[in-house]
Every structure is written in structure tokens, then in C-alpha cells.
Amino acid sequence: MLGMLGHTFVSFVDNIMVGQLGTAELAAVSLGNSFMFIAMSIGIGFSTAITPLTAEADAAHNIDQAKATFKNGLFLCTSLGIALFLMVFYAKPLMYLMKQPEEVVELAIPYLDLVAFSLIPLVVFQAIKQFSDGLSMTRYPMYATILANVVNVVLNYVLIFGKFGFPEMGIVGAAYGTLISRFIMVAYLWKLLSIKEHSKAMVTKIKFFVLDTFMIKKIISLGTPSAMQMFFEVAIFTSAIWLSGLLGKNPQAANQIALNLSSMTFMVATGLSVASMVRVGNQKGLKNFKELRRIAFSIFLLSILFAVTFALLFFLFHKQLPKLYVDFNDLKNLADNTEVVGIASQLLIAAAIFQISDSIQVVMLGALRGLQDVKIPTIITFISYWVIGFPISFYFGKEEQYGSFGIWMGVLAGLSTAAILLYIRFNYLTLKLIRENH
Template sequence: MGFSAYTKEFRANITLAYPVIVGMLGHTLITVVDNIMVGRLGSTELAAVSLGNSIVFIAMSVGIGFSTAITPIVAQGDGAKNHATVRSAFHHGLLLCTVLGLFLFGVVTLAKPLMYLMNQPAEVIALASPYIDWVGFSLIPVVIFQGYKQFADGMSLTKYDMYAAIFSNVLHVVINYFLIYGIWFFPRLGIMGAALGTVVSRTAMVIYMHYLLSRNEKLKQYFHNFSFSEIKKSMLRKIVALGLPSSMQMLFEVALFTTAVWLSGFLGKNNQAANQIALSMASMTFMFAMGLSVAAMVRVGNNKGQGDYVNLRTVARSVFLLVIIVETIFGLLFVALHDFLPHLFLNMENTIQLTDNTEVISIASTLILVAAVFQISDGIQVVVLGALRGIQDVKIPTIITFIAYWVIGFPISFYLGLHTPLKGTGIWIGLLAGLTAAALFLYLRFNYLTNKHIRNQREPETLNLKPETK
């Protein structure tokens, strides 16, 4: 198949993906804005927000990963024009996301003592503990929001997430500005102001998303006459069967990056702050890959619903090619700007913090160079996972991600980071190794499955073409 067969799909991929990218950038910006605003208070405050967000983000990854089960079921139902399946997936998914959000908030609250077992700096823990209480509570609206978002994505209506994210971020920045620094008559709350801004903006985001979707003419039929009598064990089991492995896939990756934050804590607060800066930059560019992953999941799910596996593979490969191009561009930008980017997060005019901030910038600029390299691997692994979820293959990919991140990536991060002079750079080399292994083996899995489906479709046709024997 010629190269043009893939490039001609770029327009459809980008049209579907760009609102998701903007929306996900918006969600990531909530954390990045916290880091930038809090970073101007000092490296200790930035390290505290880094540690607190690392714990909360592990739980959030479980909720986000679980909710992705809704999208392929909705996309397949929409492709097959089966409105009952779409309605059922939405209602069951939203119920499960609500329960899961409450559960994850409880888990994060109970997990706070783990900070003391990780040898994190005492002054960082003292600031991080109350911060976690409030940001942990924001998990409830975040996971509920994911139920709405994944439903809209499955219906190929990806712009609503974008609108909600923009609304949420504007509100978040305003609240942060007044509460972190004590502007006007508001009290100066420091990092607690950032936490409160996160809770309020995420709660408003859910309310706004519900308002937008319920007023859409195409979707109105799914917002009327909800009853718990419609809840069926069969659909709950189907969503859980897809959602649980998907949540584990995301958990394995996010937990590896979170472990990088904790390992950096062993090296001191400046290493931890530098890690958070580099991670913030990598997270921003990763959202582009995540948007393309949703495009792969939706378009693959549609083609699966139509039974067209040849086009399914073409569409998926076009997304893989597109993410390689996009992430290569970001990698080159990281290389060109690695000395400049860390300055966005710290106040170099603060003479008291000057020594710490100078060290943070030196470490972060090196980590950004490593991030430039793993942009491509990170992008490939997440879009291939999206395509695999689109064909509802989740169990084997879960095993692959566990091996890639925890059998390959973590030991390398641990050894190079804590037992060699590479320190923080060594931790990130381990991340690179895990992501590269995941990208390779997930692609091999996708290639195997699509070849198998296409071969199975063609065999009956071949049998029908054989001449009859007397």
C-alpha cells in the first residue's frame, strides 16, 4: 500500500483529534499552571506540589484509563447505528465513573502516610499533606467528567471536551492568582490556594460539560428517562472487562513516571523540582499524542462496527505515522530550547532562592534533552494502545505494558538514578527504555491482530470462489 494511502487520512485524523488535544492540554494546564505559579514561591513549594500531584495523578490515571472503555463501545454502537448500545454504554459508564471517583478519593486520603515511608524531605511533606486533601477531592468531578467526555468522544463529538477545558482553565487561573498570592482582599494561601482553585475549576467543568451535551440535538435522546432499572449486569461486566485492564495500562505508565518523582526525592528537593519541570513539559507534548490516540480509538471502533478491517488497519497506521511526525517536531524543539524552558517555572530574581533555582535549572535542562528523545516512543505507544482499545483488545496489552515499564524501565531508572553519577538523568533514561519497549511490542501486537482479522475475512471469500467439485 502506498504512502499516500496513509497521508490522505491525516485530515480526518486531525479534525477528530485537535479538539481532544486542546481539551487535554487544558486538563494538563491545570497542573502546569499550579507548577508555574507555585514555583515562584520557591523550590520547596514546587517540590511539595510535585509530590502531592504525583500521588493524586496515580489515582487519576486509574479513573481516566477505566473510563476509556466507554469510547470504543459507544463508537462501535454509533458505527452500527445501534442507539440502544450507545445509551446503555453511556449510562452504565457514567454510573461506574461516579462510584470510582468516590473510591479513588478515599484511597488517596488513606495513602498520605506513604510519603513518610519514601524518605521524602520533611519540609516538602509538611506542605504536600494538606494540599493532597483538596486536590484528592477533585478526583470525584474529574472521573465523572471522564464519563461524559468518553461518551462524547465515542460519538465523534470531540469539541465539547475542548470547550469545557478552556472554561475550566480560565476559571482556574483567576482563582489561583487571587488565592496563591493574596491579591485584593483575598488571603495569601500559597499552595493551598492552588489546591482550592483546582477543586472549584474541575467541579465547574463537569457542570458545564453536562449542560453542553444535554443541549445537543443528536444527544438529547440519551439524557432523558434515566432509571436504575435500566442498569444491567451484562453491560456493567462488559465495561469493567474493558475498563479494568485499560486502567491498569495507564496506571503502569503513570506509576513509573510517579516513581521517577519519588526517586528524585531521594536525590533532594532540587532534583525533585527539576524532575517536575521536565515532566510538565513532556506532559504538555504528550497530550498531542493522547488526542491522536482518541482519534485512533474512535475511528478503529467505527470500522470494527462496520466490519471493515482493511480500512481499520489503514486508518490506524495513518495515525501512527502522524504521531511520529508530530512528536519528532516536539523533540527537536526540546533540544533547541532545553536551556530556556526551565526558566518559565522559577523566579530567578529571588536572591534568597537563587542558588537552589540555578541548580534546578541545570538539572531540568538535561532532563528535557532526554525527554526530547522519548517523545517518539511515548507517542507511538499511546496511539497503538488507542487502536488496540478500538478493537477491544486490552488483556495482552496490559501484560505488555507491565513488562515494559516495570520489568524493563523501572530497574534501569532505579540503578542509574541511585547508583551511578547520572542521578536524575539516569532515572529518565529508564523511562526512555520502558517507553521504547512498550511502543515496539504493542505495535507487534496490533499488526498480528489486524493481519489475523483480515485473513479470517478473506478465507470465506476464497472458499466461495472455488469451483464446485462433482
């Protein structure tokens, strides 16, 4: 959980520090990160294929298979990171075609150039992290992300505001902080795994370009649907950023605040999702399907407890939390800041309601990935978010309807549908496996 939270904590710090500069800057980071989120979701989603394959090999004490998973997975993720960087880099002109506020686009482009390049170390890190998770060594990626966050906070402070003789770079300073901290994160995690007894033999002395076609195909066949599942979900949140951009810079900045807070709680659920993927993968390797089901439902209940706690926090503090992101002493922008906080506090009520369905759907997806069942869940996520969720967001998100709150009604509908359908799928599959192996 802390490892996953680390990724969003980087943007949490960026948002709070950039928010002090003004609402246009906050909206620019939001717009730039919307492109990043889509690319990140594909990279992170694809890399999850490494975890169940590693967990299965680890349970069977098959070091050769674990090493092949690591090497081929790392090669694929490095290639994907480069492809995603190029995709985001050349997609920048789209911002002008998307009817986003002009001043926001001007600020977002130089920020996006640097942050897009940080996709390469991010996806490489993700490959090593998923391998480490598959070996049940989840502590080391967490250490790496904590280190990256400390570096990011220091660099942000120094470069955004121009402290200790450094130039004042504004939001470009935040981008440099993100980029440098991500390279440090990769180097640190690889170093840790290369000295630990359990992982040393698997991550050192690898012939990077000598590839195993069978393993490459296996990772791609698991990773591609996983990437699509994550893409469908993240893309509906991204469409919320773009739809709120049509309402103006203040609704867009407010949307970014609510999105940033709810993505932090989502990462806690994602941590539990990784736990369910690893444990279900272990039990699948041992062919113990009753135990597999018991473990999955325990994690599932734990995620609901967390979700209810976060829902209550959002509900109780929906007026206070958005104030962290803006500077109320800035009299010049006071009217803008007040409007942003007003809209964001409404959106946090919607975020409170969807905590539970968001947790259920992500933990169920993790358990299904552990079973290496990825094709049907991909269809489920597409239907939930794009056949049901997006049309509701689009219709109710217009100014004459419910505006920003209407956009989030669609997100809530999509998440709830996904939660119900994925739960039904997992329940059906595990009961079937128990019957067949009895």
C-alpha cells in the same frame, strides 16, 4: 488533543505560579500530584472503555446501546472517583515513610487533601467526555476544559498570592482553584450534551441506579485492563518523582519541571490515541478491516510527525524552558533555582529522545482498545515499564551513578520497549482479521 491538554494545562499553571513561591513549594506540588497522577491514571484509563463501545453503537445507529453505555459507564466512574478519593486521602501518611524531604511533605499534605477531593468531578467528567468522544463530538469536552482552565488561572492568581482582598493561601490556593474548576467543567459539559440533538436522548432522563448487569460487566472487562495499562505507565513516571525525592528537593523540583513539560506533549499523542480508538471502533462496527488498518496507520504517522516536532523543540530550548518555572529575581533562593534549572535542562534532552516512542506506544494502545483487545497489551505494558524500565531507573538513578538523568534513562527504555511490542501486536492482529474476513 486540546481537551486532553486541558488536564495537564491545569497543573502547568499550578506549577508556574507555585514555582514563584520557591523550590520547596514546587517540590511539594510535585509530591502531592504524584499521588494524584496514579489515581487519575486509573480513573482515566478505566473510562476509556466507554469510547469504543459508544463508537460501535453510534456506527450501528443503536441508540439504546449507546444510552446504556453512558448510564452504566457514568455510574461506574462516579463510584470509582469516590473510591480513588478515599484511597489518596488515606495514603497521605506514606509520604513520611518514603524518605521525602520533611519540609516538602509538610507543605504537600494540606494541598493533597483538596486536590484528592477533585478526583470525583474529574473521573465523572472523564466518563462524560469519553462518551462524547465515542459519538465523534470531541469539540464539547474541549470547550469545557478551556473554560475550566480560565477559571483555574483566575482562582490561582487570586488565592495563591492573595489578590483583590482574598487571603494569601500559597499552594492551598492552587488546590482550591483546581477543585472548583473541575466541578464547573462537569456541569458545563453535561449541559452542552443535554441540549445537542445527537446526544440529547442518550444523556437525559436516565435512571441512574437502574443498572444493566451485562453492560456493567462489559465496561469492567474492557475498563480494568485499560486502567492497568495507564497505571503501569504513569506509575513509572511517579516512581521517577519519588526516586528524585531521595536525591533532594532540587532534583525533585527539576524532575517536576521536565515531567510537566513532557506530559503536555504526551497529551497531544493521547488526543490522537482517542482518535484512533474512535475510528478503529467505527470500522470494527462496520467490519471493514482494510480501512481500519489504513486509518490506524495514518494516525500513527501523524503522531510521529508531532513527536519529532516536540523533540526538536525540547532539544533546541532545553536551557530556556525550565526558566519559566522559577523566579530568578528571588536572590534568597538563587542558588536553588539555578541548580533546579541546570538539572531540568539535562532531563529535557532525555524527554526529547523519548517523544517518539511515547507517541507510538500511546497511539497503538488506542488502536488496540478500538479493537477491544486489552488483555495482551496490559501484559506488554507491565513488562516494558516494570520488568525493563524501573530496574534501569532504580540502578542508574543513584547519586553515584547518573542521578536524575539515570532515572529518566529507565523511563526511556520502558517507553521504547512498549512502542515496539505494541506495534508488533497491532500489526499481527489486523493482518489476521483481514485474512479471516477475505
